[in-house]
Amino acid sequence: MNELLRRLLFLPDQASTFARDIDQLHYFVIVTTFVMSTAVGLTTLFFFVRYRRRSETQTTPHIEPTWWMELGFIGTPLFFFMLWFFLGFREFVRQQTPPSDAIDVYVMAKKWMWKFAYPDGPNAINVLRVPAGRNVRLLMTSRDVIHSFYVPEFRIKQDVLPGRYTQTWFNAVQPGRYQILCAEYCGAGHSIMRGEVIALKPQEFEDWLSQQRRGLVARQDSSPTGLDFAPALGNLVDQGRRIAAEQGCLKCHTTDGTRHIGPTWLDLYHRREKLQDGSIIDADEAYLTESMMEPTAKIVAGFQPVMPSFQGKIAGPEVAALVEYIKSLQSDVVRTGPSEGPAYAPIRGR
Numbered sequence: 001m002n003e004l005l006r007r008l009l010f011l012p013d014q015a016s017t018f019a020r021d022i023d024q025l026h027y028f029v030i031v032t033t034f035v036m037s038t039a040v041g042l043t044t045l046f047f048f049v050r051y052r053r054r055s056e057t058q059t060t061p062h063i064e065p066t067w068w069m070e071l072g073f074i075g076t077p078l079f080f081f082m083l084w085f086f087l088g089f090r091e092f093v094r095q096q097t098p099p100s101d102a103i104d105v106y107v108m109a110k111k112w113m114w115k116f117a118y119p120d121g122p123n124a125i126n127v128l129r130v131p132a133g134r135n136v137r138l139l140m141t142s143r144d145v146i147h148s149f150y151v152p153e154f155r156i157k158q159d160v161l162p163g164r165y166t167q168t169w170f171n172a173v174q175p176g177r178y179q180i181l182c183a184e185y186c187g188a189g190h191s192i193m194r195g196e197v198i199a200l201k202p203q204e205f206e207d208w209l210s211q212q213r214r215g216l217v218a219r220q221d222s223s224p225t226g227l228d229f230a231p232a233l234g235n236l237v238d239q240g241r242r243i244a245a246e247q248g249c250l251k252c253h254t255t256d257g258t259r260h261i262g263p264t265w266l267d268l269y270h271r272r273e274k275l276q277d278g279s280i281i282d283a284d285e286a287y288l289t290e291s292m293m294e295p296t297a298k299i300v301a302g303f304q305p306v307m308p309s310f311q312g313k314i315a316g317p318e319v320a321a322l323v324e325y326i327k328s329l330q331s332d333v334v335r336t337g338p339s340e341g342p343a344y345a346p347i348r349g350r
């Protein structure tokens with residue numbers, strides 16, 4: 001049944017763990033609306049014949065529908081609309097919530113290509129290699145205009161915006177090659193902005209990754225400074241450390257837990273940060289990026305809004321490197337004993 005409907009509707013293969021559920025909702029909506037509109041059409045035809053005007057003097061009687069008829073006419077469509085909304089929303093939330101065991105890949109879109117960067121390894125253009133059967137999270141940003149990352153076989157489509165990160169995730173059920181399209185009209189080359197997901201067997205993926213890493217090390221060794229080709233290649237965390245120093249972030253931020261002009265970066269990732277307006281946010285990738293691009297959008301409680309905006313001063317890959325660097329600053333020792341005063345508002349775990 002699934003296969004028949006999929007073919008009838010010309011839908012592509014179902015290659016991710018989302019695909020079947022999304023399609024099932026699709027079939028449900030299509031079949032219900034199809035049945036209903038056919039019923040309405042046939043009833044209309046029947047009424048044409050049955051209640052046609054028979055004489056010149058015939059008039060239409062006035063009919064007062066009963067309350068239960070009204071209830072039926074309003075309630076039935078409402079019930080279906082609410083049901084679709086509920087099922088769709090559940091699926092939406094699932095797609096918006098990447099599982100915590102996912103591997104991360106940074107995606108940078110620009111006119112007219114897709115760049116993929118693995119946190120501790122290689123970069124690639126237009127080809128995204130992932131292991132089949134594993135959860136993969138994509139952290140995406142654009143260098144110029146709005147693009148949209150779309151893989152029809154996976155049933156995922158997510159807008160990619162300049163100056164901020166959006167995320168999506170997927171789990172490719174089988175090794176294979178799947179087309180990536182841009183689903184947001186982004187200029188003259190929009191239709192050639194194509195890429196490919198190559199889902200490999202997990203072992204093949206590991207082999208590819210370690211081969212790429214060896215290649216990186218070799219290239220790094222042969223370059224006199226070791227940094228010549230950065231930020232195109234190399235370890236994102238190391239790049240981030242270098243960029244933070246170059247851009248002067250460390251004049252205001254520390255990485256050892258002490259408070260300076262700005263909050264410390266130690267344990268910043270996923271810290272539950274209290275803002276000046278009293279709200280509490282989770283310091284995820286999106287928040288970290290926003291803090292660099294629009295520092296005044298969310299001011300951390302207890303600090304002055306003195307941080308300059310880095311919008312346009314640091315490029316997409318550099319932002320990714322800074323985020324990875326901040327994420328790498330985790331203290332795994334939990335300090336016990338008397339506190340030395342807050343390095344930041346200690347609201348974690350409240």
Ligand SMILES: [Cu+2]
Nearest residue numbers: 147182186193
């Ligand atoms: Cu595009």
